[in-house]
Amino acid sequence: MAHSQSGGPAILVEGLVKSFGEVRALRGIDLSVPRGTVLGVLGPNGAGKTTAVRILTTLLRPDGGRALVEGRDVVREAAAVRRSIGLAGQSAAIQLELTGRENLEIIGRLYHLSWPRARSRAIELLRQFELTDAADRAAKNFSGGMQRRLDLAASLVGQPKVLFLDEPTTGLDPRSRLAMWDTIRSLVAGGTTLLLTTQYMDEADELADQIVVIDHGEVIAAGTAEELKGRVGGDIVEFTVPDRARVGDAVAAIATIGEGEPHADAETGVVSVGVGGQGSDALIEVVRGLDKADVQTHGLTLRRPSLDDVFLALTGHAAEEEEADQPAGRRGRRKAKSKAADKETARTAS
C-alpha cells in the first residue's frame, strides 16, 4: 500500500458523496484529522453527520470520493479499517437482555480475544466506566447514562486507535455529561484519535481541537473554536423581553444598531445582536433605543460570542432546532432529542 501507515493523518476524507434516493446526504465532504487529536463535527439534524460516521466506520458505502482511516481505504480495506476503530453510534448497540459484563465479554470474543483475555478486559472496562457494581445486572435495567457508558466501554474493547462517537452525550443529565467528558479526555490523553459529532456547542468547545460545521451535506466552516468565534466578528449584546408581545418592537428598536440583523426568539423573548468592536458604545445605543420604544427588558449583557452564535451566524438557525430550513432570526431552545429511528446495531469487529 502506498499510503504511509505512520506519517499521514488518522482520518482523511476527500470529496465524499452519498445520496439516499433524492436526498443528497453528503455533497463532497473533505476532512483531515491528525493522529491523537479530536475533531468535532457540528451540524443540525439531517446535516449528514451520522452518514459520514457510518461511511468512515465501513457500515455504509459512499457513492463517490474516498476516505482513509489509519491510511486504509474504508471501502477496499474495510476489514483492516474495522480492526483499528471503535464506534459508539447514535443509538446504543448493547444487548439489553445481557448483563454489562456479558456485553463486554461477547464483544471481546468478536475481537478474537481468548476467553480469559475477554473476561479481564471486561473487568478493566467496567471499572474504568464505574459499572463494576452493576456488572451483573441486565443492561435493560441500567439508567440511560449507564447504558451510554456501557456502549462507550463496548467501543473500546478492541483498544481502537481511532474512535468515532456519534452524539455521545445526547440525553445525558449534566452530571453524566461532565463525567463522559472526563472519560473522553483521558482517552485522548492516552493517544486515541477521536471524531465526535455533537449538537452541543459547549461540548465541541470543551473537547475538540478542530471543528467542522456541516449543513445540508457540506462543510460550511472549519477551524478551532477560537477561530470560528472570531468569524462572528466581535461581541454580542443580548437581553430578554419579558412581555413576549413586544419582542418585535424590541427588534425594530435596535435594528440599525450593530452588525447584521438582530436574532429574536419569540418563545423565550431572548434577543441578540452582533455589535462588532463597538462594545459598550453599542450597549448604550441599545439601552437608548429600547427606552425610546418603551420596551422593558431584563438581563441586558455584552458578551463574547459563543459557538452557538457562530452556528447561528453560519446556518441562520440554532443548532438544535428540528427543522433544517428554519428562517434566519428564529432562535431555538436546546432540547434533548429522542432518537427512535437511526438504529446503529453493527459492532465494528471483524
Ligand SMILES: Nc1ncnc2c1ncn2[C@@H]1O[C@H](COP(=O)(O)OP(=O)(O)OP(=O)(O)O)[C@@H](O)[C@H]1O
Ligand atoms: N438510510 C437512509 N435512507 C434514507 N435517507 C437517509 C438515510 N440515512 C440518512 N438519510 C437522510 O440523509 C440526511 C442526513 O442524515 P444523517 O443521519 O446523516 O444526519 P445527522 O447529521 O446525523 O442528523 P441528526 O443530528 O438528526 O442525527 C437526512 O436527510 C436523512 O433523512
Ligand SMILES: [Mg+2]
Ligand atoms: Mg445523526
